[in-house]
Amino acid sequence: MAKAIVSPLLERGEYHPQHVLGIVGSSSSISSALNDLPKEVKVVSSEDSLSREVWNAPLKILAVKPQQFNKIKESVSSFQSNDQFPKPLLISVLAGITLERLTKAFPGHTCVRAVTNTPSLVGQGLTGLAWEDDITLDQKKVVRKIFEPISEIYELDEQKLDSFLALTSSGPAYIALVVEAMADGAVAAGLPRHLSNQLAHKTLSGTASLLSEKRLHPAELKDMVASPAGTTISALRHLELAGLRSALIEAVVLAAQRSRQLADEVSS
Ligand SMILES: NC(=O)c1ccc[n+]([C@@H]2O[C@H](COP(=O)([O-])OP(=O)(O)OC[C@H]3O[C@@H](n4cnc5c(N)ncnc54)[C@H](OP(=O)(O)O)[C@@H]3O)[C@@H](O)[C@H]2O)c1
The missing domain is CATH 1.10.3730.10 (ProC C-terminal domain-like)
Known part of the structure; x- marks a missing residue:
């Protein structure tokens, strides 16, 4: 799902491949994660010391399985800084993980919940978005720009996202x-x-x-x-x-x- 979101942005030149760092759970997944991505994109495993770099980035997309959420939360708690302004964006596509949970896990971030679907792979997806109240207008623009190339966007109250997912993602x-x-x-x-x-x-x-x-x-x-x-x-x-x-x-x-x-x- 992370690749489905990032690839069109790279193809359209919205982000430079050198500025993209992908993290996977185990080093055996690196080569398949790199498939079809520009050669300047770096992908490392979560054990690689370079993976900490991601916590300095202004924008993160979290696309692990919901069951892997707690592990991520624990492993990143020591890398997060809480004093940046505006706070860096963290966009989660995880099913079921609420904004409240995200905010608790990533307190130094402005968190966004995005529910998108696999037709995004052919640019015909649907994305439901819910965000924290403290998100700035510019940050909203950044988030919309990420999902626009692959999907139609619907801004929804967070409690509607589970139903949105049940129809569009499943x-x-x-x-x-x-x-x-x-x-x-x-x-x-x-x-x-x-x-x-x-x-x-x-x-x-x-x-x-x-x-x-x-x-x-x-x-x-x-x-x-x-x-x-x-x-x-x-x-x-x-x-x-x-x-x-x-x-x-x-x-x-x-x-x-x-x-x-x-x-x-x-x-x-
Ligand atoms: N598939 C869909 O249609 C769809 C639609 C909308 C939303 N979603 C949501 O998208 C999320 C991802 O789904 P997916 O189908 O893309 O799953 P996936 O293919 O299993 O991708 C999960 C990725 O997370 C990596 N990962 C696991 N543990 C990690 C860790 N500790 N640190 C860093 N990376 C880690 C995995 O690497 P390894 O393979 O090495 O473990 C893998 O690359 C889910 O939460 C799902 O709810 C999926």
């Missing part, structure tokens, strides 16, 4: 599952595998474009496709019976609950 996995299952259905109905996968992808992207370009409500599109006593309405009857709609509703609610729970699990 959403690509739900959609991928649906697309895969539709392709399996086409194979079961007699089409070759490769063609089924290709057609399922195209059906997804074409439907998404139709919904957004014609500004259709999903129900309108469904009604347009389902003709009386036709094939689609027969299929829809089955999907309703199997509970597809309810399963997706509950999936989003559960993902939001899990995001809130993660914060408790990693609490110190």
